[in-house]
Amino acid sequence: MNEPITHAAPTIPPLGEVPAEMDAWVIRKERLGEPLTSFQYEKMKTPEPGPGEALVLVMAAGVNYNGIWAGLGKPVSILDVTKKDFHIAGSDASGIVWKVGPGVTRYKVGDEVVLHCNVTCGQCPACNGFDPMACEDQKIWGYETPYGSFAQFCLVQSQQLLKKPKQLSWEVAASYGLVYFTAYRMLVDRARVRPGELVLIWGASGGLGIFGVQITKLLGATAIGIVSSKAKGQLAKDAGCDHILDRNDFPGLAFTPNETPERLKARMDATKKMGKAIWDCVGEKKGPDVVFEHVGQETFPTSVFLAGRMSRIVICGATTGFNLTFDVRHLWMRQKSIIGSHFANAEQCQRANELVHQGKIKPVLTETFEFGRIPEAHERMYRNQHMGTIACLVSSPKPGLSTLDEARAAAGSAGG
Numbered sequence: 377m378n379e380p381i382t383h384a385a386p387t388i389p390p391l392g393e394v395p396a397e398m399d400a401w402v403i404r405k406e407r408l409g410e411p412l413t414s415f416q417y418e419k420m421k422t423p424e425p426g427p428g429e430a431l432v433l434v435m436a437a438g439v440n441y442n443g444i445w446a447g448l449g450k451p452v453s454i455l456d457v458t459k460k461d462f463h464i465a466g467s468d469a470s471g472i473v474w475k476v477g478p479g480v481t482r483y484k485v486g487d488e489v490v491l492h493c494n495v496t497c498g499q500c501p502a503c504n505g506f507d508p509m510a511c512e513d514q515k516i517w518g519y520e521t522p523y524g525s526f527a528q529f530c531l532v533q534s535q536q537l538l539k540k541p542k543q544l545s546w547e548v549a550a551s552y553g554l555v556y557f558t559a560y561r562m563l564v565d566r567a568r569v570r571p572g573e574l575v576l577i578w579g580a581s582g583g584l585g586i587f588g589v590q591i592t593k594l595l596g597a598t599a600i601g602i603v604s605s606k607a608k609g610q611l612a613k614d615a616g617c618d619h620i621l622d623r624n625d626f627p628g629l630a631f632t633p634n635e636t637p638e639r640l641k642a643r644m645d646a647t648k649k650m651g652k653a654i655w656d657c658v659g660e661k662k663g664p665d666v667v668f669e670h671v672g673q674e675t676f677p678t679s680v681f682l683a684g685r686m687s688r689i690v691i692c693g694a695t696t697g698f699n700l701t702f703d704v705r706h707l708w709m710r711q712k713s714i715i716g717s718h719f720a721n722a723e724q725c726q727r728a729n730e731l732v733h734q735g736k737i738k739p740v741l742t743e744t745f746e747f748g749r750i751p752e753a754h755e756r757m758y759r760n761q762h763m764g765t766i767a768c769l770v771s772s773p774k775p776g777l778s779t780l781d782e783a784r785a786a787a788g789s790a791g792g
C-alpha cells in the first residue's frame with residue numbers, strides 16, 4: 377500500500393520552459409497490483425518531443441479503466457508491450473502545448489488543448505486514405521505508450537491535439553475523450569444507429585454508457601439503459617435515457633463459466649424476464665436494434681439473446697472477462713451481427729469534439745481528485761464505486777479554472 381499521500385500539485389513553470397524532471401505517478405513491474413499499490417509517485421526525466429510530437433503541460437487528467445488494467449498487469453503486462461521499465465498511465469488530458477518537435481505546424485506553444493489517445497504511424501495506406509484505426513502500428517496512447525497524462529508533462533503525436541472547449545474547466549475538459557470518442561465510433565460509425573431505432577446500453581451511467589445514452593438521443597433513437605442502483609439510474613435519466621432497468625431486479629442474469637443445467641435455467645429465466653421488461657418499456661414485442669456492449673463475459677450471452685432480428689451487437693471491452701460464451705443459434709436464426717470497435721480515429725474524435733464545443737454533448741464529471749489522490753481515483757473506479765467519469769487535477773491547483781492565467785493566479789505562482 378502507498379504511504380499517506382502528501383504530494384502537492386506540480387508548480388507551473390514559465391510558458392515554454394521545460395524542467396529537467398517532472399512529477400509523475402508511475403507503474404513498475406515489481407509493484408503490479410491494485411491501484412493503491414501500482415501507482416507510486418516519482419520524479420521522472422521530462423521527455424523531449426521528437427519530429428511531429430508535442431510536449432503538453434497537463435492541467436488535468438481523466439481516469440479510465442485502462443490505467444487499472446496497466447496497474448494490474450492484466451490481461452497483459454503493458455511493460456512487456458512498451459519494453460520500458462516504467463509506465464505513466466493516463467489516456468485523457470487537458471493542458472497547454474509547452475514545446476513542439478520539428479515539423480509541427482497546426483499547433484503552437486501556449487495553445488489550450490484536449491487530447492485524443494490514438495497513436496498511429498501516419499505513413500501507411502491505412503493512415504492515408506482508409507482508417508488510421510487499421511494502421512498496423514495503432515496504439516492507445518497512455519496505455520500502450522509510456523508517457524501518459526498522470527504526470528506534469530505528457531508526450532503526444534501532434535495529430536492527437538484537439539482544441540479545448542473554452543466553456544469547460546480543465547478537469548471537465550480532461551474527463552470525456554477516451555470514453556466519449558469510443559462510444560461515438562461504436563454507435564455512429566460502426567453500428568450506424570438510425571433515427572427511431574432502439575439501443576440497449578449496459579452500464580448506462582458509466583464512462584462509456586453515459587455518452588452512449590447522449591449519442592443515441594442525438595441520433596434520434598431510443599435509449600434503454602441498464603444500471604445497478606437508483607442513483608446510477610437517475611444519472612442516466614438526467615443524461616436523456618428514455619428507459620432504465622436495474623440489473624438487481626434480474627437475479628441470476630450473469631453468466632459464470634462451468635454452468636450447471638440448473639444455473640443455465642435460472643439465467644435464461646432472468647434473461648427472458650429482462651426481455652419482457654424491455655417489451656414493457658417500449659410497448660411492443662421488439663428487441664433492441666443495437667446492443668452497446670463492454671461488460672463482456674457476464675452479459676454477452678444476454679446481449680445476443682435479447683438483441684432483435686437483424687440487430688447489431690457492438691462491443692469494445694470486457695470488464696468481467698474476455699472469453700465470451702453464447703448460444704450461436706440465437707445469432708444466426710435471427711441474423712444478428714457482432715461488431716468489434718476500438719477507440720476512434722482523429723477525424724471521428726474531431727467530429728465528436730465539435731459536438732462538445734457546441735454544447736450538444738455534455739461531459740458528466742461526477743468527482744474530481746487532487747494530484748496526490750490519483751491512485752485513490754483509480755481505486756474508486758476499480759471498485760465500481762463511481763458514476764459518469766472522474767478526473768484528477770495535475771497542474772491546475774483547484775477545480776473550476778479554465779485558462780492558464782486563472783491557474784497561475786490561483787497557484788500564486790510567477791512565470792511568463
Ligand SMILES: NC(=O)c1ccc[n+]([C@@H]2O[C@H](COP(=O)([O-])OP(=O)(O)OC[C@H]3O[C@@H](n4cnc5c(N)ncnc54)[C@H](OP(=O)(O)O)[C@@H]3O)[C@@H](O)[C@H]2O)c1
Nearest residue numbers: 441558579582583584603604608670692693694695718719
Ligand atoms: N476498446 C476501447 O477503445 C475501450 C474504450 C473505453 C473503455 N473500454 C473498456 O470498456 C469497459 C468499460 O469502460 P468504462 O470506462 O465505461 O467503465 P466504467 O465507467 O467502470 O463503466 C462500466 C459500467 O459497467 C457496468 N458493469 C460493471 N460490472 C457489470 C456487470 N457485472 N454486469 C453488468 N454491468 C456491469 C457498471 O454499471 P452498473 O453497475 O450500473 O450496471 C459500470 O458503470 C472497460 O473494460 C474498458 O477497459 C474499451
